[in-house]
Amino acid sequence: MDTGSASQSVGVVTPQRARFTEPVKLKCGAVMDEYELVYETYGRLNEDRSNAVLVCHALNAAHHVAGHYAGEPENTGWWDNMIGPGKPVDTSRFFVVGVNNLGGCHGSTGPKSLNPATGRPWGADFPVVTVEDWVATQARLADHLGISEFAAIMGGSLGAMQALQWTVSHPRRVRHSLVIACAPNLSAQNIAFNEVARQAIITDPDFHGGHYYEHNTRPTRGLRVARMVGHITYLSDDEMAAKFGRQLKNGALNYNFDTEFQIESYLRHQGNKFAEYFDANTYLRITKALDYFDPALEHGGNLAKALSRARANFLVVSFTTDWRFSPERSREIVKALLHNRLNVTYAEIDAPHGHDAFLLEDARYHRLVAAYFDRIGSELNA
Amino acid sequence: MDTGSASQSVGVVTPQRARFTEPVKLKCGAVMDEYELVYETYGRLNEDRSNAVLVCHALNAAHHVAGHYAGEPENTGWWDNMIGPGKPVDTSRFFVVGVNNLGGCHGSTGPKSLNPATGRPWGADFPVVTVEDWVATQARLADHLGISEFAAIMGGSLGAMQALQWTVSHPRRVRHSLVIACAPNLSAQNIAFNEVARQAIITDPDFHGGHYYEHNTRPTRGLRVARMVGHITYLSDDEMAAKFGRQLKNGALNYNFDTEFQIESYLRHQGNKFAEYFDANTYLRITKALDYFDPALEHGGNLAKALSRARANFLVVSFTTDWRFSPERSREIVKALLHNRLNVTYAEIDAPHGHDAFLLEDARYHRLVAAYFDRIGSELNA
Numbered sequence: 001m002d003t004g005s006a007s008q009s010v011g012v013v014t015p016q017r018a019r020f021t022e023p024v025k026l027k028c029g030a031v032m033d034e035y036e037l038v039y040e041t042y043g044r045l046n047e048d049r050s051n052a053v054l055v056c057h058a059l060n061a062a063h064h065v066a067g068h069y070a071g072e073p074e075n076t077g078w079w080d081n082m083i084g085p086g087k088p089v090d091t092s093r094f095f096v097v098g099v100n101n102l103g104g105c106h107g108s109t110g111p112k113s114l115n116p117a118t119g120r121p122w123g124a125d126f127p128v129v130t131v132e133d134w135v136a137t138q139a140r141l142a143d144h145l146g147i148s149e150f151a152a153i154m155g156g157s158l159g160a161m162q163a164l165q166w167t168v169s170h171p172r173r174v175r176h177s178l179v180i181a182c183a184p185n186l187s188a189q190n191i192a193f194n195e196v197a198r199q200a201i202i203t204d205p206d207f208h209g210g211h212y213y214e215h216n217t218r219p220t221r222g223l224r225v226a227r228m229v230g231h232i233t234y235l236s237d238d239e240m241a242a243k244f245g246r247q248l249k250n251g252a253l254n255y256n257f258d259t260e261f262q263i264e265s266y267l268r269h270q271g272n273k274f275a276e277y278f279d280a281n282t283y284l285r286i287t288k289a290l291d292y293f294d295p296a297l298e299h300g301g302n303l304a305k306a307l308s309r310a311r312a313n314f315l316v317v318s319f320t321t322d323w324r325f326s327p328e329r330s331r332e333i334v335k336a337l338l339h340n341r342l343n344v345t346y347a348e349i350d351a352p353h354g355h356d357a358f359l360l361e362d363a364r365y366h367r368l369v370a371a372y373f374d375r376i377g378s379e380l381n382a
Numbered sequence: 383m384d385t386g387s388a389s390q391s392v393g394v395v396t397p398q399r400a401r402f403t404e405p406v407k408l409k410c411g412a413v414m415d416e417y418e419l420v421y422e423t424y425g426r427l428n429e430d431r432s433n434a435v436l437v438c439h440a441l442n443a444a445h446h447v448a449g450h451y452a453g454e455p456e457n458t459g460w461w462d463n464m465i466g467p468g469k470p471v472d473t474s475r476f477f478v479v480g481v482n483n484l485g486g487c488h489g490s491t492g493p494k495s496l497n498p499a500t501g502r503p504w505g506a507d508f509p510v511v512t513v514e515d516w517v518a519t520q521a522r523l524a525d526h527l528g529i530s531e532f533a534a535i536m537g538g539s540l541g542a543m544q545a546l547q548w549t550v551s552h553p554r555r556v557r558h559s560l561v562i563a564c565a566p567n568l569s570a571q572n573i574a575f576n577e578v579a580r581q582a583i584i585t586d587p588d589f590h591g592g593h594y595y596e597h598n599t600r601p602t603r604g605l606r607v608a609r610m611v612g613h614i615t616y617l618s619d620d621e622m623a624a625k626f627g628r629q630l631k632n633g634a635l636n637y638n639f640d641t642e643f644q645i646e647s648y649l650r651h652q653g654n655k656f657a658e659y660f661d662a663n664t665y666l667r668i669t670k671a672l673d674y675f676d677p678a679l680e681h682g683g684n685l686a687k688a689l690s691r692a693r694a695n696f697l698v699v700s701f702t703t704d705w706r707f708s709p710e711r712s713r714e715i716v717k718a719l720l721h722n723r724l725n726v727t728y729a730e731i732d733a734p735h736g737h738d739a740f741l742l743e744d745a746r747y748h749r750l751v752a753a754y755f756d757r758i759g760s761e762l763n764a
Contacts (some may be wrong), residue, residue: 028637128637188622188645195646196610203603205587221585228578229611240570255410255510263570264577
């Protein structure tokens with residue numbers, strides 16, 4: 001499957017911005033009086049407004065899902081291999097929406113934004129946001145775009161949690177939910193890794209209690225370590241072994257604290273790259289949103305009960321080597337959905353790439369999503 | 383199995399100190415002109431000096447293996463459940479030696495010690511030490527104690543690497559090697575976790591390039607994060623789920639950056655405790671020793687060839703839920719030993735505790751070690 005050719009890209013895209021002035025009450029209790037969301041759209045909304053697809057982002061991505069910016073051919077969207085003309089989510093049939101979530105650092109209102117109450121950046125005072133809050137604000141964006149019902153809402157990892165939450169928060173507004181590389185909640189180990197990342201950031205002296213903007217600095221050391229530890233959990237052990245193994249960086253051992261092994265060099269590079277552009281306060285809040293996601297909590301731990309309001313059809317996908325959100329966790333979701341007699345297609349993709357597999361161009365995975373969207377498309381035409 | 387009663391403790395122990403003035407050339411090329419090793423012994427060396435057992439320590443332990451210090455009944459050795467009168471390694475039959483390795487921070491010469499060349503602490507100038515170097519210096523301690531051959535050398539994790547290395551470095555000086563929760567080398571993922579820990583320490587502003595002693599400070603933030611990430615890898619996912627799951631710290635969600643979940647509280651506590659007493663320069667070097675250990679490297683990756691000099695009998699033990707050094711990795715060692723037609727007993731213990739299982743009192747595990755030492759003891763009597 002060659003989805004990389006120019007003819008299959010959505011081409012040059014331009015982010016848009018929507019301002020919301022109706023206050024939103026967040027799950028933490030705080031109220032945002034007004035906020036902005038940055039988004040992109042690809043394809044055309046059809047006449048009966050029935051072909052919209054919402055793509056929810058995970059930890060370090062945002063609204064730039066497909067295509068590239070004018071004059072920046074390398075700056076392609078994070079799911080460009082999945083979305084475009086002739087791609088699994090075919091933009092010649094579907095109207096695709098990507099949005100930077102509230103609290104993000106890519107243009108939507110977040111900790112970097114000015115707090116109208118103080119005229120200074122929100123920083124540490126920006127509220128904790130949850131998957132439910134994101135779904136609530138995404139629903140307002142849908143209103144803004146005149147979309148009363150999505151043909152599909154999709155995401156991987158934390159994005160999949162949003163796709164799942166939509167079916168409960170707004171059961172009549174989503175016909176299909178694609179829940180990829182997901183879990184019904186984080187395990188103790190998942191939370192533990194998030195907590196390490198947060199502590200690395202919070203204890204960085206440049207964090208200044210979250211008000212680093214005013215100190216003209218950024219906690220890049222903490223962010224770097226946070227990203228390194230996160231990155232390990234995105235890859236499978238086998239993939240790391242195959243890609244790096246014990247390969248040396250310079251052909252021979254140096255017995256010092258420079259990089260001896262390729263894997264060290266790779267991780268440092270990932271950490272540095274991330275620390276350059278990502279906002280620490282956003283990172284903290286996104287890891288918290290992951291920790292808090294647990295639809296079963298308010299239902300005595302009963303996930304089936306938690307999902308009983310859902311009316312959507314589901315495609316649930318997991319990857320065999322994903323040890324962050326293992327297939328076992330996806331099966332918990334599938335079981336709860338089936339208990340509610342919902343239509344569920346479930347696939348465990350035998351892929352070596354670990355959690356990151358959801359972002360990669362695996363032929364079986366992409367064929368599956370393409371086939372599923374063919375079905376959604378056929379419903380449109382009927 | 384009740385091994386906790388006072389009658390089965392070796393009781394009050396006192397560390398001893400040996401000074402070595404014959405220079406030792408380390409694998410990194412550096413030469414230590416002189417150094418000291420702190421050690422403890424339990425039981426009595428028999429007349430023909432045939433009942434000595436060397437216990438090698440792993441990452442955060444040292445020479446205090448069993449018993450307790452006078453007036454400090456809580457300060458018990460790290461393997462006190464394994465070693466003592468009537469315990470699996472029965473000190474009424476065996477003479478057990480524990481030693482703090484070169485580069486350590488518990489009394490042996492290490493980065494905290496004064497560098498005779500400068501009169502100031504070694505700090506960053508203390509050389510990188512390897513498993514081979516530790517074995518070489520442990521052998522000198524054996525000379526000092528008049529032990530030409532050990533009945534057994536044992537360890538878990540990094541300690542097991544030393545027990546394995548002994549059989550190659552000094553094949554005639556070790557009759558039995560107990561290689562517990564070990565791997566023939568670190569995987570890319572193992573190295574990656576070590577590198578995260580190192581970067582957390584090295585980028586802590588209080589690290590001062592490793593010369594923090596002179597600044598009257600310590601990189602406790604980095605050490606804390608390093609320990610937290612390490613700790614996650616010592617426990618199994620299932621054990622964490624069983625022990626902590628998604629239990630809340632205060633009964634309800636607070637939606638802030640205090641500890642919400644018990645696992646966060648536990649990890650922070652582990653990190654704080656460790657950062658209080660452990661030396662960062664030692665931690666860096668111990669993770670490096672782990673990274674470098676790879677006996678097959680000089681034999682074209684052929685582990686069987688690397689171990690062909692070994693003459694010892696082996697007990698190799700792995701734990702089913704150990705994802706740091708999985709049973710698969712132990713089987714690589716077993717296979718290489720069997721290829722050399724050595725006597726190998728191998729057991730995979732079905733234990734829920736992950737890598738840490740080697741330190742814990744699991745009945746099947748302890749019975750196995752006890753039975754193995756009975757066999758060693760019967761050879762003594764023969």
